[in-house]
Amino acid sequence: MARRRTGPTDVVKAIVYDRDGGACVRCGSSRDLTVHHRVNRGMGGAREPWINQAHNLLLACTVCNGWFEDNPRESYEAGWKVRRPQLPDTVEVRYPDGSLYVLSPEGVRTTTVEAAR
Numbered sequence: 001m002a003r004r005r006t007g008p009t010d011v012v013k014a015i016v017y018d019r020d021g022g023a024c025v026r027c028g029s030s031r032d033l034t035v036h037h038r039v040n041r042g043m044g045g046a047r048e049p050w051i052n053q054a055h056n057l058l059l060a061c062t063v064c065n066g067w068f069e070d071n072p073r074e075s076y077e078a079g080w081k082v083r084r085p086q087l088p089d090t091v092e093v094r095y096p097d098g099s100l101y102v103l104s105p106e107g108v109r110t111t112t113v114e115a116a117r
């Protein structure tokens, strides 16, 4: 896949990879991973400084990355996509075990709803 000049830095990508445990946030796969933007970059690239920060990014396999675009309603509900003007650090994200997390720009995730064990 061609790398876009407007994408996140390698440092941020590494932070996202570690935060999400090296697994797709939707299906848990560790194969064919890519970095998904929760708020789309939009036409003409990103103007917002947070667009390539960790709270706007999720680790996702290429299958789920396409699924997010095909299933926007479910993706917004799970926080895998965020609709402007909402900001990505105000919307919880659902992870494969059912836990919900709030993500910080620095790459920290904080549990708000713990999965049942």
Ligand SMILES: [Zn+2]
Pocket (backbone or CB within 6 Å): 024, 025, 026, 027, 028, 029, 060, 061, 062, 063, 064, 065
């Ligand atoms: Zn996946």
